[in-house]
Amino acid sequence: MIQLYSILAACILAPLVASWLSVDIYRAFSIEVGSALGIIGFSTILIAFLISGRTRWISNLINIDQAMRAHRIVGIIALGTVFLHPFFFTGSLSGGDRPWDPTRVLTITTDFEAMASGVIAFLLVPSFVLLAIWHSKLEYRYETWRWIHAIGGCVLVGLVLHHTLTAGRYSSQEVIALLWVAGSIVAFASIIDSRFIRGLSKQQNPWSVTKIEQVTPKQWSLTVSPSNNQKLKYQAGQFAWLTIEKGPYSMEEHPFSISSAPADGEHLTFLIKELGDFTNNLSRIQVGARAYVNGPYGHLTVNNRNEPGIVMIAGGVGIAPMLGIIRELQLTNDPRQMQLIYGNRDDSQIAFKDELDPLDPLYVIAEPTAQWNGARGVIDTELLQKNLSQEQLHNWLFVLCGPPAMLEGVEDYLRRHSVPESRMLSERFNFG
Numbered sequence: 270m271i272q273l274y275s276i277l278a279a280c281i282l283a284p285l286v287a288s289w290l291s292v293d294i295y296r297a298f299s300i301e302v303g304s305a306l307g308i309i310g311f312s313t314i315l316i317a318f319l320i321s322g323r324t325r326w327i328s329n330l331i332n333i334d335q336a337m338r339a340h341r342i343v344g345i346i347a348l349g350t351v352f353l354h355p356f357f358f359t360g361s362l363s364g365g366d367r368p369w370d371p372t373r374v375l376t377i378t379t380d381f382e383a384m385a386s387g388v389i390a391f392l393l394v395p396s397f398v399l400l401a402i403w404h405s406k407l408e409y410r411y412e413t414w415r416w417i418h419a420i421g422g423c424v425l426v427g428l429v430l431h432h433t434l435t436a437g438r439y440s441s442q443e444v445i446a447l448l449w450v451a452g453s454i455v456a457f458a459s460i461i462d463s464r465f466i467r468g469l470s471k472q473q474n475p476w477s478v479t480k481i482e483q484v485t486p487k488q489w490s491l492t493v494s495p496s497n498n499q500k501l502k503y504q505a506g507q508f509a510w511l512t513i514e515k516g517p518y519s520m521e522e523h524p525f526s527i528s529s530a531p532a533d534g535e536h537l538t539f540l541i542k543e544l545g546d547f548t549n550n551l552s553r554i555q556v557g558a559r560a561y562v563n564g565p566y567g568h569l570t571v572n573n574r575n576e577p578g579i580v581m582i583a584g585g586v587g588i589a590p591m592l593g594i595i596r597e598l599q600l601t602n603d604p605r606q607m608q609l610i611y612g613n614r615d616d617s618q619i620a621f622k623d624e625l626d627p628l629d630p631l632y633v634i635a636e637p638t639a640q641w642n643g644a645r646g647v648i649d650t651e652l653l654q655k656n657l658s659q660e661q662l663h664n665w666l667f668v669l670c671g672p673p674a675m676l677e678g679v680e681d682y683l684r685r686h687s688v689p690e691s692r693m694l695s696e697r698f699n700f701g
């Protein structure tokens with residue numbers, strides 16, 4: 270985590286340092302502060318595009334939860350810096366061409382166009398960030414919010430780029446101007462890639478639903494297979510964005526962990542819990558329905574690890590990636606030991622119980638029926654204390670997936686017992 274934030278800080282500050290190095294004369298201190306805030310604001314907006322969770326190499330490199338947390342933090346830094354930026358500018362104002370001030374060191378522009386893009390961006394950033402923070406409380410569809418976020422982000426970059434190039438002092442240097450143009454192109458390219466290029470690749474590789482069955486009162490197992498023998502290369506525990514009965518360019522794609530094993534063939538199975546618009550309508554999906562798969566993503570994989578064993582702790586539908594991992598380890602005769610702790614609200618929600626039983630998992634039920642004779646309650650400190658050995662805490666790998674409250678409790682417990690972050694892989698099913 271510290272490593273991630275250090276890299277982000279370096280990327281955010283790099284344009285500022287490059288700007289300072291590009292000139293010999295500096296302006297009054299307060300103007301330099303205002304300018305630095307503007308530069309940091311712009312670079313944080315650009316970085317936010319790359320850590321939006323859609324850039325595959327980043328999501329495979331770092332924990333998706335960390336990337337989304339960093340995305341939110343970066344958004345808040347952008348809000349603060351862009352908001353403060355104009356208040357530091359005092360000095361000689363000037364409009365029109367300024368041939369006597371080519372490096373814009375003596376004057377601050379009052380050109381309408383340069384100011385207009387800056388003022389609109391200044392007003393747009395707070396509405397954009399606050400909408401992002403509160404979107405889940407507003408009554409519109411998740412897909413609508415995603416369109417607003419993607420288009421709004423592009424408009425914002427366009428405005429800030431225009432303001433930077435026309436009003437910015439440092440971007441009067443060609444090299445700095447080019448830096449901002451290149452950064453903006455990368456940001457736009459990441460949207461074009463996630464919305465259009467991947468749409469094109471999905472169009473060329475259609476899948477179809479080959480099996481759908483209800484496995485518990487609120488969970489479904491859905492299997493898709495490629496229509497043109499194009500196998501998806503993935504690692505057990507990863508996730509993919511799934512589109513069903515919609516076009517390849519549709520915004521309606523949902524992230525689901527792959528619960529099948531790569532060693533089991535080219536089909537992909539997902540365990541899906543009913544939650545909202547899409548997941549509540551799984552019963553209507555027919556075998557043969559057209560599907561598109563965008564993936565794989567995610568870091569929740571146990572390949573190339575040398576710990577002697579794996580403790581998997583799952584809450585509810587958080588069992589989905591664990592199923593993929595367990596199935597893969599069994600199919601490949603992996604010698605690593607496994608322990609599964611699997612919590613649910615009631616025992617009817619335990620998915621694939623017959624398949625899991627031979628592993629001797631610890632099922633934990635919050636609201637058990639009178640007949641339930643296993644562990645009762647939730648996965649908390651007391652339960653972990655009783656069920657995790659010193660050997661596991663010292664040497665094993667921990668793979669965690671479930672509701673945020675459960676994960677926070679388990680992560681805290683593991684940290685308190687000196688389990689390093691490098692031996693903890695966790696995923697929350699929440700993109701925000």
Ligand SMILES: Cc1cc2nc3c(=O)[nH]c(=O)nc-3n(C[C@H](O)[C@H](O)[C@H](O)COP(=O)(O)OP(=O)(O)OC[C@H]3O[C@@H](n4cnc5c(N)ncnc54)[C@H](O)[C@@H]3O)c2cc1C
Pocket residue numbers: 333405410411412508520521522523524525526527539540541542543544545546547548549586589590696697698699700701
């Ligand atoms: C990495 C990851 C892996 C996941 N794996 C699984 C899994 O294996 N099984 C499972 O049941 N659920 C999984 N989820 C959660 C699943 O994506 C959502 O429950 C599902 O998208 C809800 O869609 P809906 O239209 O039914 O609900 P809605 O009512 O539309 O949305 C409910 C909430 O789900 C999230 N959500 C909805 N649509 C999207 C979307 N297109 N992209 C991102 N988030 C969205 C939002 O937080 C939203 O507030 C995973 C989520 C993530 C981030």
